[in-house]
Amino acid sequence: MDLKLYNTLSRSKETFVPIKKNKASIYSCGPTVYNYAHIGNLRTYVFMDVLRRILQYCGYEVTSVMNITDVGHLLSDRDTGDDKMVKAAKEQNKTPEEIAQYYTSIFFKDIERLNILCPQFTPKATEHIAEMIEVVKALLDKGFAYETADGIYFDISKFPNYGKLSRANLEEQLAGARVNVNTGKRHPADFALWKKAEPNHIMQWQSPWGMGYPGWHIECTAMSNKYLGDVFDIHTGGIDHVPIHHENEIAQAESWLGKKAVNYWMHSEFMLVNGGKMSKHLKNTYTVDDLIEKGYSPMEFRYLCLNVQYRQKLNFTWESMESAKMAYQRLATHLYEHKQSAAKTDKKVLDGFLKEFDEAISDDLNVPMAMGVLWKMIKLPASKDVYETALVMDKVFALDFDKVQAAPQATQDAPQEIIDLANLRKQARKDKNWAESDRLRDEIASKGYRIKDTADGFELEKS
């Protein structure tokens, strides 16, 4: 199967050609663990996951790496301001290690709930300081970097291709940029590889340039190289990383290695809320727990993400979240019916759907279209074969199709009080006492449950 992927570098879809036959290596920019991951962040990891699953579906043996940034991410890319970890630690009166540990564990819990396969390697920046120092030393030796009073900087004038990923015109971009006299940088876009620490800085390590801490970009180069080698297949991240972080990564990695390090750069678009930007100020940076609190499951959110192609902005609204919830639940109901059926379906028909599915996902991860194929397929008469085929598709969707169960689960979980009322109503209906049965339905509703009459009794649903 020909897999086409959109490469930000060429701004076009390219046929994926792996470095090693039947193998694929992916490096994904992971979280800076100074806060909870919001649903916008998570969308990017769902994308990372879908990419990995599609590669696996296509038969590739995937090695994936995602960094955990627990030092070095400055508040400003102009190389000024505090380190994010240090700032969060100060604000919460904890050590950076405590901050990192806390948010890292929450992050892993979140991605697990969203069925995002954990990458095989999730290296922490603080555990790879030595590797980073080696890269910085090499860049200094080769003349791509220089030392100033406050750190080591990459000299972008030594890298003529600087800007090739974002296609930004440096001169125009920086025309209005403020010049920071303190850093002693030769060019405003030169970026920090290493920062010298003030004596009281709470995160610092010994280096050839005294005590200090790494710049943000260097970790990705050092760690991707350690775990994936000089050249690897795919580098993913949020689209916001194109202009600075990934541009810098390319500059330092290619200068250091003397060759191209990454073949395919893939970036996922942002999530919007009500058509606008997510921001803490607008209080719309929801977390998975926020969704759960509002009655939406992680799988329903994953379904929502799968409904939009990764290079399109995803407009999150509560209406669309509700829509995803309804759709996902119905999907599960349908699948359960298929699962229970012993009937057969012509294999040719199923193979036809599977072919459509393959074409969709191999066209730059067109998961929304693949989802459309699934919906068409489940409209077939109930059959176990349809269910089995859906399970094949679920290798990519990862929507827990293997766990679908009968809808009335809530009936068994309902408190005894509700069950008793429901039984009273059952009797009233038997007696054709409609006034009483309607009254009991209202009472059950007022206690948070919806009752449905069935042939042999009732079903309860939490409302």
Next chain:
RNA sequence: GGCACCAUAGCCAAGCGGUAAGGCAGAGGUCUGCAAAGCCUUUACGCCCCAGUUCAAAUCUGGGUGGUGCCUCCA
């Protein structure tokens, strides 16, 4: 101000040269004591506007208009 991306029904969205996928919501029907769920049917004579290329355009080109993002931190 500079740059980029986008504009498809009430909402979320596929399609990217051959005559509008899918989901949600809505409407009608069926079922039900009445409901709910399910099921069936239905919902854009048109894809922001105006020109142009073409036998053929939502899809290509040019010009508008509008939105979002980046150039400060962001997935």
